[in-house]
Amino acid sequence: MSAPELLLRAAHLLAVLSVAVLVVRAGRLMARATRQPEVIGEIVAGLLIGPVLLHLVGPGTFRTLLPEPVLGDLRTISEVGLVLFMVGLAGHLDTGSARSRSKPTWWLVAGSFLPSFGAGLLLSGWILLTDDRAARGTAPLASFLLVVAVSMSITAVPVLARILDDRGLVDTDTGRTTLLAAVVIDCLAWLLLPVAVGLRSGDLGGFLKAAGVLTAGVLVAVAVRALLGTRPLVRGCERAPRTAAVLLALFAVALAFTMKEHGMTAIVGALLAGLAVPRRHSRAWRRPVAGVTAVGHGLVPVFFVVSGVTVLTDALASASSVLIALAVLLGIAGKGIGGYAGARLGRYGHFDSLRAGALMNTRGLTELIVLQLGYSAGVLTGTLYLALLVMALVTTALTGPALLAIDRAEHRRLPDRDAAPGLAPARGNVP
Numbered sequence: 001m002s003a004p005e006l007l008l009r010a011a012h013l014l015a016v017l018s019v020a021v022l023v024v025r026a027g028r029l030m031a032r033a034t035r036q037p038e039v040i041g042e043i044v045a046g047l048l049i050g051p052v053l054l055h056l057v058g059p060g061t062f063r064t065l066l067p068e069p070v071l072g073d074l075r076t077i078s079e080v081g082l083v084l085f086m087v088g089l090a091g092h093l094d095t096g097s098a099r100s101r102s103k104p105t106w107w108l109v110a111g112s113f114l115p116s117f118g119a120g121l122l123l124s125g126w127i128l129l130t131d132d133r134a135a136r137g138t139a140p141l142a143s144f145l146l147v148v149a150v151s152m153s154i155t156a157v158p159v160l161a162r163i164l165d166d167r168g169l170v171d172t173d174t175g176r177t178t179l180l181a182a183v184v185i186d187c188l189a190w191l192l193l194p195v196a197v198g199l200r201s202g203d204l205g206g207f208l209k210a211a212g213v214l215t216a217g218v219l220v221a222v223a224v225r226a227l228l229g230t231r232p233l234v235r236g237c238e239r240a241p242r243t244a245a246v247l248l249a250l251f252a253v254a255l256a257f258t259m260k261e262h263g264m265t266a267i268v269g270a271l272l273a274g275l276a277v278p279r280r281h282s283r284a285w286r287r288p289v290a291g292v293t294a295v296g297h298g299l300v301p302v303f304f305v306v307s308g309v310t311v312l313t314d315a316l317a318s319a320s321s322v323l324i325a326l327a328v329l330l331g332i333a334g335k336g337i338g339g340y341a342g343a344r345l346g347r348y349g350h351f352d353s354l355r356a357g358a359l360m361n362t363r364g365l366t367e368l369i370v371l372q373l374g375y376s377a378g379v380l381t382g383t384l385y386l387a388l389l390v391m392a393l394v395t396t397a398l399t400g401p402a403l404l405a406i407d408r409a410e411h412r413r414l415p416d417r418d419a420a421p422g423l424a425p426a427r428g429n430v431p
Contacts, residue, residue, distance in 0.1 A: 040396055074305065112360040132320065154366055155362055200378060328390060
């Protein structure tokens with residue numbers, strides 16, 4: 001490629017990136033106006049811009065505006081952004097500080113995970129029973145069942161933490177328990193997903209190869225974690241946090257794409273890279289991790305746009321309203337009813353248990369990452385991806401209104417009290 005062609009392609013790519021950022025920012029503002037978590041607006045705006053533009057201008061003009069070489073560059077940028085974002089997300093999955101786990105937390109974990117996992121199996125059974133080939137795809141049965149079940153079980157820790165903070169629930173017993181339960185559930189999910197990806201080959205040899213790649217990635221992460229915890233590197237990190245951030249980002253990208261080249265997905269490698277950061281020196285590594293995560297968060301809009309163009313453009317044409325409705329209903333019931341039952345078994349009151357069920361239904365961006373993993377691994381089809389995506393957006397968007405309805409019902413029941421037991425008054429931007 002000549003220099004002028006390279007410059008033209010770079011300018012084209014920059015223009016597309018600028019439009020993507022503006023569209024996603026507009027979605028964020030819309031979410032604020034409707035008192036929803038900002039990530040909902042970002043996801044919806046980013047995912048829809050591609051299909052809407054294709055419908056408005058037609059396939060020919062659309063390919064001119066977004067040719068395959070530029071789309072390929074966008075895919076790479078979106079993967080890098082996702083890898084860097086996962087470095088920060090991995091910090092939420094560190095349960096080392098969760099030594100104060102109690103029986104209520106474990107009851108909530110069981111109530112939120114097992115019924116929603118079963119709901120995923122029910123959704124898979126419906127697809128198999130109706131012989132919906134557009135949703136079933138060609139993945140091996142075990143891999144298909146596991147990915148769908150795990151996808152229904154996710155609770156988005158970052159979005160949940162934001163909602164708890166916005167509503168003043170962070171320092172309440174209910175807030176702490178739901179956040180810790182979400183951390184444990186997501187840890188279980190991220191342990192099961194590599195197994196599901198390893199099973200996608202359908203034979204023992206493919207699974208053993210995937211297991212070997214995963215084991216090698218874990219060993220690398222453990223070794224790097226031990227290295228980063230040494231006194232010289234901790235001191236170096238404190239003195240030059242920007243350099244440490246750059247090196248951490250390079251390590252995360254290298255590990256993620258190396259594992260991708262050997263049959264795993266980049267997301268799993270990124271998760272391992274994030275877990276390689278030593279938590280016992282969290283103060284020293286806080287700034288580098290925050291810097292890497294901020295860059296990743298800035299590039300995540302590209303991931304939404306690419307997902308919309310590459311997945312939803314075709315999936316919208318084959319969308320099944322029955323499948324989407326069933327996914328939404330099972331998603332709400334699995335987490336909502338299961339979370340309520342788990343909290344009640346943990347001896348929480350009626351209204352706090354309702355809050356726990358509503359909060360555990362928050363899926364957000366983490367769900368989209370899991371769906372992308374399943375889709376990129378060839379386990380989820382575009383049609384099923386769309387159904388689970390709608391489920392994730394609806395359940396997350398319902399969290400705020402559900403909490404408001406619970407608060408009002410409790411205040412009507414207890415008119416002489418200013419607030420519920422253990423519940424601080426809502427403040428800030430209520431989602």
